Amino acid sequence: LKTCERITLISQESLSRRYYRLVFEAPAIANAAMPGQFIHMRCAGGWDPFLRRPISLHDADPDSGTITLLIGEFGYGTSLLRQLSVGTQVDALGPLGGAWQPSPESRTCILLGGGVGIPPLHFLAKRLPTMTSTPAARVIAVIGARIQEDVLCEAEFAACGAEVCAATDDGSYGFHGTAVDLLSELLEKESVDQVFTCGPTPMMRGVAAVTAAHDIPCQASLEERMACGLGACISCVVEVRADGTGPVEYQRVCTEGPVFAAHEVFATTGDDA
């Protein structure tokens, strides 16, 4: 059920120079949202900026009627959102797109992400216990970042019951290396049923390759420049190969995605980078 809702900012918090968290009162969206879905929101009144911004849901709580967004300030729209004052109303469409598809039988899941890829994974970590058969699946959250300051949401993942590992490129915190390197190590010693990833494209491409090599099902959440968010404009397409081997076809991130089977969107052989 997609709605167009006036949502009201009720709190804001700066997490680092780049990242911040917003909580909105948004009862209709909060009630319908599933992990992996996104909202398509205006950043201000009027027509500037002209288009909406797709933002992944970091959390949605039907009981309090609130949604939480974790946003990276990377451009004009996300800098305007950072300046919103508490009490401001903005217009949001949602929830949009499809959800992560954890298998009820999965016993161990890895959630691997970095940067603005963290929110949909956090929402998944929160709901996974109710989406897998009892006892709840073991969840390992792998958080990648360039530097320690950008290692996001460790405590929040732990609060969801996840085991948390961090990797930094410069070794300033946790594992010294990329999250993909850390994943390779983990898969050598752990039996893992499913991997979920969202983050920069090279990270997800690496995750797709490593999981394919271990024959572990992997889902990736993608983004692409988007206009309508409703499937009409056909802007936000990505190349998809059915079963990883079929002919390339364009599918919409907003409608067929944003969650795709990783091996269908990242060729695991060849040099398509």
Added chain:
Amino acid sequence: MTNQSVNLAGIEMKNPVMTASGTFGYGPEYADFVDLNRLGAIVVKGITLEPRAGNPPPRTVETPAGMLNAIGLQNPGAAAFIEQKMPYLRQFDVPVIVNINARSLDEFAEITRIFDGVDGVHGLEVNISCPNVKEGGILFSSDPEAAHAAVQTVRRHTALPLIVKLSPNVTDICLLARRVIEAGADALSLINTLVGMVIDVDRRCPVLANRTGGLSGPAVRPIAVRMVWDVAEAMDVQIVGMGGIMTAQDALEFLLAGSTAVAVGTANFVNPPAAIEVIDGIAAYLEEHEIDDVRSLIAAAHPPKT
């Protein structure tokens, strides 16, 4: 009782507001936000004879008061459209206008034959102006004789109302307009998008994979209004005015400039209920100004001809 209905090229519309091709999908995409029965007409996303994969991404980029798009006519092809999309559209009491595109006269003939007589298709919008495909759009849009030939071919294969969508990327739009009317067009859609480019200064290359794209949104509105005005001044033809209509006020500009109907396009991306807001806003304007027939606004901004 105020009359809001118009007759466009033989198509009875409840009100003069339709959706612009390529901005409203095939209808169901907006059904959560728009009561399709309230629309004057639906113009569906452009259809070609065979399926088209479309252009590689990125396909759109935001611009000041607008956006560029280079979708490249991704569509399932005529047969799949009729089989998969038309049954949904037939449920509604709203005229369906199919936007058709082709690379050659033979393709125009064939796709017209396919749509002629399809239940629920009320008219064809002949797109000779898509700026984002190498073959077809650019050729037919810029050469008056090629445009004439395309429209004449379509006319020979159907009695359906024909609305021809013209490109603004020409020196003299009146010349194009005159030739397609002579070829049998019943009305004109003005305007398609303006070719533009945005360059990513960090990567030092155009943002769009297609390099160029079509500019739409409020940024183009004054150009579109002027072109509707020019064509309305130069000849007696029905016009569907479009280009950056966000509100009823914008739509009224197009009616006053000489449009019989208007199309809401890019606004659908920004504000899904935009078309309904435009319909309601025109009704409110008529009431406020005690105008009993929307048709009396058509070309009303032009000085009386002597």
